[in-house]
Amino acid sequence: MPERIVKPRLGVWKFASCDGCQLSLLDCETQLLTLSETIDIAYFPEAASRAPRGHYDLSLVEGSITTPADEARIQTVRRRSKYLVTIGACATAGGIQALRNFADIRAFSAAVYARPAYIRTLATSSPIAAHVPVDFQLHGCPVNKHQLLEVISAFLAGRRPGIATHSLCMECKSRGHPCVLVAHGTACLGPVTQAGCGAICPGCNRGCYGCFGPQDSPNTPALSEALTALGLSRAQLQRLYRTFNADAAAFRSESERHGD
Amino acid sequence: MMSAQMDAAQVLTGAGLDALLQVLKSRGLRTLGPKIRAGVIVYEEIASVADLPRGWTDEHSPGHYRLRRRDDAALFGYTVGPHSWKQFLHPARQCLWQARRDGAGEQPHFEPEPSDAQHFALIGVRACELRAIAIQDRVLLEADPQYRARRRDTFIVAVNCTVAGATCFCASMNAGPAVSDGFDLALTELTTSSEPLFVLRAGTDIGRAVLSELPRRPASDTEIARAAARVEDTAASMGRQMPSEDLPQRLLRNLEHPRWSEVAERCLACGNCTMVCPTCFCTSVEDSSDLTGTQLTRTRRWDSCFSADLTYLHGGSVRQSTRSRYRQWLTHKLATWPQQFGTSGCVGCGRCITWCPVGIDITVEASRIAAGESG
Ligand code: SF4
Ligand code: SF4
Ligand code: SF4
Numbered sequence: 001m002p003e004r005i006v007k008p009r010l011g012v013w014k015f016a017s018c019d020g021c022q023l024s025l026l027d028c029e030t031q032l033l034t035l036s037e038t039i040d041i042a043y044f045p046e047a048a049s050r051a052p053r054g055h056y057d058l059s060l061v062e063g064s065i066t067t068p069a070d071e072a073r074i075q076t077v078r079r080r081s082k083y084l085v086t087i088g089a090c091a092t093a094g095g096i097q098a099l100r101n102f103a104d105i106r107a108f109s110a111a112v113y114a115r116p117a118y119i120r121t122l123a124t125s126s127p128i129a130a131h132v133p134v135d136f137q138l139h140g141c142p143v144n145k146h147q148l149l150e151v152i153s154a155f156l157a158g159r160r161p162g163i164a165t166h167s168l169c170m171e172c173k174s175r176g177h178p179c180v181l182v183a184h185g186t187a188c189l190g191p192v193t194q195a196g197c198g199a200i201c202p203g204c205n206r207g208c209y210g211c212f213g214p215q216d217s218p219n220t221p222a223l224s225e226a227l228t229a230l231g232l233s234r235a236q237l238q239r240l241y242r243t244f245n246a247d248a249a250a251f252r253s254e255s256e257r258h259g260d
Numbered sequence: 261m262m263s264a265q266m267d268a269a270q271v272l273t274g275a276g277l278d279a280l281l282q283v284l285k286s287r288g289l290r291t292l293g294p295k296i297r298a299g300v301i302v303y304e305e306i307a308s309v310a311d312l313p314r315g316w317t318d319e320h321s322p323g324h325y326r327l328r329r330r331d332d333a334a335l336f337g338y339t340v341g342p343h344s345w346k347q348f349l350h351p352a353r354q355c356l357w358q359a360r361r362d363g364a365g366e367q368p369h370f371e372p373e374p375s376d377a378q379h380f381a382l383i384g385v386r387a388c389e390l391r392a393i394a395i396q397d398r399v400l401l402e403a404d405p406q407y408r409a410r411r412r413d414t415f416i417v418a419v420n421c422t423v424a425g426a427t428c429f430c431a432s433m434n435a436g437p438a439v440s441d442g443f444d445l446a447l448t449e450l451t452t453s454s455e456p457l458f459v460l461r462a463g464t465d466i467g468r469a470v471l472s473e474l475p476r477r478p479a480s481d482t483e484i485a486r487a488a489a490r491v492e493d494t495a496a497s498m499g500r501q502m503p504s505e506d507l508p509q510r511l512l513r514n515l516e517h518p519r520w521s522e523v524a525e526r527c528l529a530c531g532n533c534t535m536v537c538p539t540c541f542c543t544s545v546e547d548s549s550d551l552t553g554t555q556l557t558r559t560r561r562w563d564s565c566f567s568a569d570l571t572y573l574h575g576g577s578v579r580q581s582t583r584s585r586y587r588q589w590l591t592h593k594l595a596t597w598p599q600q601f602g603t604s605g606c607v608g609c610g611r612c613i614t615w616c617p618v619g620i621d622i623t624v625e626a627s628r629i630a631a632g633e634s635g
Contacts, residue, residue, distance in 0.1 A: 031551060034550075038551050150548060152551065153553075154548075154549075157549045159549065162548050164569065165567075166531060166564070167529070170532075170535055173532060173535035174535065174561070175352070177298075178297060178298040178300035179342060180298075182323055182342075182614065183325045183326070183342075190530070191532070191617050192528065192530075215530075216569075219525075219527065222526050222527070226618045
């Protein structure tokens with residue numbers, strides 16, 4: 001009798017996000033075929049508000065929690081998942097939409113919607129880990145497809161994912177890119193940002209925007225001092241730390257020290 | 261005295277340097293050398309002399325680097341950039357082995373270590389870099405067969421420095437600016453605005469063989485004296501110096517100096533210093549499997565004592581604080597390396613000073629800490 005192999009079930013869940021991280025999964029092209037042969041993929045877009053059924057060996061969660069309905073839904077996803085991995089800046093740090101955490105959400109609703117009373121939203125955009133225990137966090141805006149495949153492969157094999165948490169500078173230097181901060185005087189968040197993107201921006205003569213969030217030992221005040229010496233104003237510094245990972249602790253506290 | 265005669269200085273003029281590159285290529289070597297990319301002198305594949313940074317020099321200070329025009333046509337009229345030869349000899353990523361199995365539950369077959377042995381000719385190696393290569397040889401030659409394979413056939417064209425950078429301190433490390441050994445050919449540049457001119461000598465049999473194929477003439481006494489004077493001027497114009505007396509003992513006596521905490525406040529724990537350092541060799545080993553769990557790969561990649569994961573043991577990292585990581589880095593370089601490998605771990609190239617985004621200066625930190633609490 002041929003051996004029947006039960007494929008692991010993978011759930012892909014979407015909360016408040018732009019879909020960019022899921023696109024990283026689609027971007028895996030040839031590996032995607034292997035992936036679909038290896039595992040059963042069930043995809044749950046945000047719109048599918050029905051309660052999840054069955055159990056998932058691995059759940060990839062994209063997006064942040066911004067509504068009371070999602071607050072409840074993530075609890076169900078957690079209960080039904082053996083492993084829950086958050087992917088992307090929204091799921092791991094609240095995303096760009098966490099800029100609301102620095103402002104008054106009612107003022108935004110009133111400015112955007114004709115009938116703000118119909119809007120049921122939370123005052124903050126929060127990461128998944130603020131609501132449920134998370135087994136692994138994959139950073140990035142969007143996540144890097146090689147890292148995503150590495151995390152999925154690692155969970156399938158029951159091993160630790162090989163995802164470095166050190167600075168982007170180490171990746172930048174490993175690739176031999178000239179340093180834009182030292183050689184051009186360009187503001188770069190690389191020293192306080194986690195590696196993983198492949199140092200794309202310094203490789204194109206741009207400073208790092210911090211898409212992968214803080215590295216494991218971020219010294220943001222010291223970097224701000226160096227950037228101030230390059231001529232950045234307090235407002236520019238605040239702006240630099242307040243993008244996709246604005247509410248990640250190290251970036252948040254640093255942005256609050258600067259401003260107009 | 262045979263070799264002294266053979267190694268009498270020669271002069272390479274006009275197209276001599278291009279001829280050298282062509283001879284090295286014809287021997288199957290990849291010619292690697294200085295080239296300008298994105299405002300920085302990097303080490304890359306060079307096809308001909310036209311690739312070299314003719315007429316450029318580099319300006320260094322802590323956390324700052326800019327290219328500047330020279331008023332002559334010198335090809336090696338700069339010091340060192342962020343690259344070092346370790347990126348070729350001890351690459352940032354290297355596959356150690358692979359294993360494959362036919363399916364889950366099957367025994368894996370180990371596939372022989374992929375051999376990527378490439379043969380390099382390194383063009384423009386400075387004295388401090390020769391010393392750094394010798395230091396890495398000491399650490400890696402025996403332990404790492406892939407390093408050994410690459411290193412065995414490496415042809416080295418060294419260059420005596422005729423300019424010192426503001427962050428250079430090789431003279432106080434006894435590592436430069438004059439090359440003494442470890443090269444196949446050594447050049448001193450006497451180029452003027454109109455004419456490329458190099459005094460060169462061979463250091464090995466293969467260097468002599470290559471030299472014999474080049475258009476050349478014996479150097480005159482005046483040329484030899486001019487070349488020596490240039491290198492002496494360089495030694496006299498070093499931008500910095502490292503305190504030398506009893507440095508290891510003085511550093512190790514000051515492991516609780518308050519300066520360690522002060523430097524940790526400024527240090528970004530970014531690892532740039534260790535990445536650019538030509539002697540730093542630390543790596544981490546990563547095992548990965550593919551989606552099907554049938555292909556396994558062990559990869560080695562550069563790591564740094566500034567990354568938390570380098571000292572990760574069960575339960576966490578041994579060196580949690582940036583203070584402990586900076587202290588590990590500096591004391592290993594300057595104090596415990598001599599005990600471990602018989603030389604300093606620093607050759608005074610100044611890269612870690614220039615390429616530190618916040619301009620932390622190893623010579624300043626070492627002096628302050630070695631001076632004790634009163635420093
Ligand atoms: S360019 Fe940015 S990421 Fe790269 S080494 Fe410089 S500071 Fe670090
Ligand atoms: S410690 Fe700094 S100066 Fe010394 S060899 Fe390394 S990079 Fe060069
Ligand atoms: S000394 Fe400078 S280059 Fe080294 S880790 Fe600290 S901030 Fe980065």
